[in-house]
Amino acid sequence: MNFLSAAATFYKEGGIFMNAVLVIAVLIVAMVVERMIVIGRATGINGGKLTDDLVRRVTGGDLAGARDISSQSDVPLARVAQAMLEVGAADEETLQSAADDAGTLALPQLTRRLPHLGVLANSATLIGLLGTITGLITAISGVGVADAAQRSAYLSAGISEALHTTAFGLMIAIPTLLIQGWLNGRVEAIAQDIDQLSIRLSKALAHAGHGGGLAPHVVARPVPAALPVSLAEAAAHPGNR
Numbered sequence: 001m002n003f004l005s006a007a008a009t010f011y012k013e014g015g016i017f018m019n020a021v022l023v024i025a026v027l028i029v030a031m032v033v034e035r036m037i038v039i040g041r042a043t044g045i046n047g048g049k050l051t052d053d054l055v056r057r058v059t060g061g062d063l064a065g066a067r068d069i070s071s072q073s074d075v076p077l078a079r080v081a082q083a084m085l086e087v088g089a090a091d092e093e094t095l096q097s098a099a100d101d102a103g104t105l106a107l108p109q110l111t112r113r114l115p116h117l118g119v120l121a122n123s124a125t126l127i128g129l130l131g132t133i134t135g136l137i138t139a140i141s142g143v144g145v146a147d148a149a150q151r152s153a154y155l156s157a158g159i160s161e162a163l164h165t166t167a168f169g170l171m172i173a174i175p176t177l178l179i180q181g182w183l184n185g186r187v188e189a190i191a192q193d194i195d196q197l198s199i200r201l202s203k204a205l206a207h208a209g210h211g212g213g214l215a216p217h218v219v220a221r222p223v224p225a226a227l228p229v230s231l232a233e234a235a236a237h238p239g240n241r
Contacts, residue, residue: 014164017131021165024124025172031113031120032179039110039186042075047193051200054081058204063088076106080194084201092202099198103191110187114180121176128169135162 011018050069057066063085070081083102084095139158142151 010164011168013160014168015131015135015161017127017134017165018168020127021124021131021168021172024120024127028117028120028124028172028176031117032176032183035113035183039183039190042110042190043186045073045075045077047077047190047197050077050081051193051197054085054197055200055204058085058201058208061208076103076110076190077193077197079106081197081201084198084205087205089205089208092206095202095205096198099194099202103194103198107187107191107194110190111184114183114187117176117180117183121173121180124169124172124176126169128166128173131165131169132162135159135165 011022050073053069054066057063057069067082067085070078070085072078080099080102083098087095087098135158137158138161139155142154142158
C-alpha cells in the first residue's frame with residue numbers, strides 16, 4: 001500500500017505531461033507484448049537441429065521425408081526450407097534465390113513495429129524534457145510574482161514538477177530501448193539461422209541432384225489426345241485427299 005501511495009504521489013507531482021508519458025508507456029507495453037508473442041513463436045524451434053535433420057534427409061535421398069519435416073512447423077525457418085525443397089534438385093544459385101525470396105517474405109513479419117519502440121522511447125524522453133522546461137518556467141514565474149512568504153512554495157513546486165516528469169520519461173525510455181535491442185537480437189538470430197539453412201541445404205540439394213540421389217524437378221507435360229480415325233488416315237495418306 002505504501003508503494004501505491006508513493007507512486008500516486010509521484011505521478012501527481014509530475015504535472016500534466018505525466019499523462020502523455022503514461023499513454024506512451026501503455027502503447028509500449030502493448031507493442032512489446034505483441035512482438036514477444038510473434039517472435040517467441042518464430043523461435044519456438046531449434047534451428048540447428050532442423051537444419052541438420054533436413055540436410056541428413058536430403059543427403060540420404062529422402063526428399064519426401066525432408067518435406068514432411070519442414071511442413072510440421074510454420075516458423076520462418078521452416079517456410080524457407082519448404083520453398084527450397086519445392087524447387088528440388090537444382091543448381092545452388094536457383095536454390096539460394098528461392099531461399100532469399102522466402103526469407104524476404106518471412107522476416108518483415110518479425111521486424112514489424114520494432115522501430116516504433118525507439119520512436120516511442122525518444123518521445124517519452126522529449127516529453128519528459130518538455131515537462132522539465134514547463135516546471136522551471138512555473139518556478140521562475142512564481143518567484144517573480146509571489147510575495148516573500150510564497151516564493152519558496154512556488155519554487156519547490158516547479159522544480160518538483162520538472163524533476164518528476166524527467167524521471168518518469170527516462171523510466172519509460174530506458175527499459176524500452178533495452179527491450180528493443182533484445183528483440184532485434186532475437187530477430188537477427190533467426191536471420192542467421194535462415195542464412196545457415198539456405199547455404200547448407202542448397203549445397204546438399206545441388207550435390208544430391210548432381211550425384212543422382214534425387215530425381216530432377218521435371219514439370220509434367222500433357223500428352224496430346226489421340227486423333228480420330230478419319231484424321232489419322234488422312235494424315236497417313238495425304239495423297240488420297
